[in-house]
Amino acid sequence: MQYATYENTVEKLKKHDITLHDIAVIAYDSEASYVPNLTIVQVEEALVSILHKRVVQHQIWVALELDRLAEAHLLESPLQDLIDNDDALFGVDETLGTAIAMSFDTIGVTNYGYIDKIKVGLVGELDRKGKTTSAVTTFADDIVGALAAAAASKVAHKYATNIVASDKHLAK
Structure with missing residues (x-):
């Protein structure tokens, strides 16, 4: 039995045209105004750490597999139709993202809600791709948004002492 690994997870993301850099850019844009001197490398490191969590790997694998099965028309209706059309009331994609x-x-949940709502960067690209082509990206856009939100949150937690110190300085 082959278990989920970081490398396998990154490979599955790549097969869906999802790069770690594109995810990190979303997270960076979310946190750069709060964390002075934040670099994209720091955000990418946070993302890599998140992608080493087995539970996150499993959620990604399930999500991307459901998109793949729907794109191949291998699901039974009504599930096939719900995923094909990224039905607004389906919500399972957001549940995995959450x-x-x-x-x-x-903070991860609130970041995710914001990213999912405004569809920034790759999240928006995947959402539009799913609506304008035969590709199914119902879960992929939510996975990207969730990973970006988690990375932004990890950065916020890591540098929270710097943010608090900075806020105290501003209050004087």
């Missing part, structure tokens, strides 16, 4: 984001405290 589970990933929740791994990093409530």
Whole structure:
């Protein structure tokens, strides 16, 4: 039995045209104004750390596999139709996304909700791709948003002491 690994997870993301850099850019944009001197490398390191969590790997694998099966028309209706059309009331895609984001405290969930709502960067690209082509990206866009939110949250937690110190300086 082959278990999920970081390398396998990154490979599965690549097969869906999802790069770690594109995810990190979303997270960076979310946190750069809060963390002075933040670098994209620091955000990428946070993302890599998140992708080493087995539960996150499993959630990614399930999500991307459901997109693949739907794209190949291998699911039974009504599930096939719900995923094909990224039905607004389906919500299972957001549930998997929320589970990933929740791994990093409530800030992860609020970051994810914001990213999912405004569809920034690769999240928006995947969402539009799913609506304008035969590709199914119902879960992929939510996974990207959740990973970006989790990475932003991890950065926020790591540098929280710097942010608090900076806020105290501003209050004087």
